Amino acid sequence: MNMRTKSLYPFAGQYCPVDIFGYASNGIPGIEIVGLGKYSRSMKEKFIYLSRERKLRFPLKRFVLCIEGEVEGKKFKEEEYRYLELPLLLMLWSLTGHLPLGHLEDCFASGKISVEGEVSALLLNNQEQENLNEIFKLDDDQVLKIIAPEKTAVFSDYYHLPLEALFASLIKS
Template sequence: MGTSLYGVIPVGKRLKIVEIFGYSTKGIPGLEIVGLKNLARPIREKFVYLGKTKEVTCPLRRYVLCVESALDSDKFTEDELRYLEFPLLLLYWSLAGIVQIGNLSDCFASGRIDPQGVMSPYEFSSEALHWLAAKGARSPLRLLAP
């Protein structure tokens, strides 16, 4: 099973759109995040911690989340890349069946999550929302926010 969505990274006054995709298999259980270099492990551990403290149980499967390789994560600060935490967690929990969303492929999201599970979404201007909505290849993109 696999799915994808778009993550948005605010960089100064600009927005960078990156595709995030993931899949699950019956391999060795665990979560793997690819494409964020040094930030992948702290984010993975945060998701595991949130699952344990919030008593969210994921089926024992192998989950792989991948940030599109066109993103050169060295060009972004750790602070900017943390805006991918919400879309990554949403994708992970969607693959695990915890969050029931039929289709994420035409959606975008951006936000941070602290270790207590409190989300801090990026606040888009109305111009940015219109610009992002028009970026969908198949249909207008939809914003996912808490």
């Protein structure tokens, strides 16, 4: 199974777009995060912890999550890279079959996740949200789905997929 989605992270006062893609294969079981350098390991361990807290069991497969964009080599301030945690975790739980998402191609998510499972979404104003179509080079007929907490104000042209509803639908195995 393959998946792809879009995200942004703040860096030096601007928002940097990234593509996130992932796949599951029959290789040696485990989780690998590629593209975040030294930050990958702690993020992976947090995902394992959050999954265990929710009693989610993973199939014996190799799950690879990759970030493509200008991330590697950047010196982040105040853990800006953490805004990639939400889309990466959503992709992992989708690849493992725990979230009922067939694909994430037309979805956008950006947010940090605490070890308690609380999400701090990247807050974009209406103008910044309106620019997402241009930033991600979407076709005029594509409707972007924004995955964010229920209380998040979402630009009217987009579909809001509340995070709480997604997390409530987690399938335990």
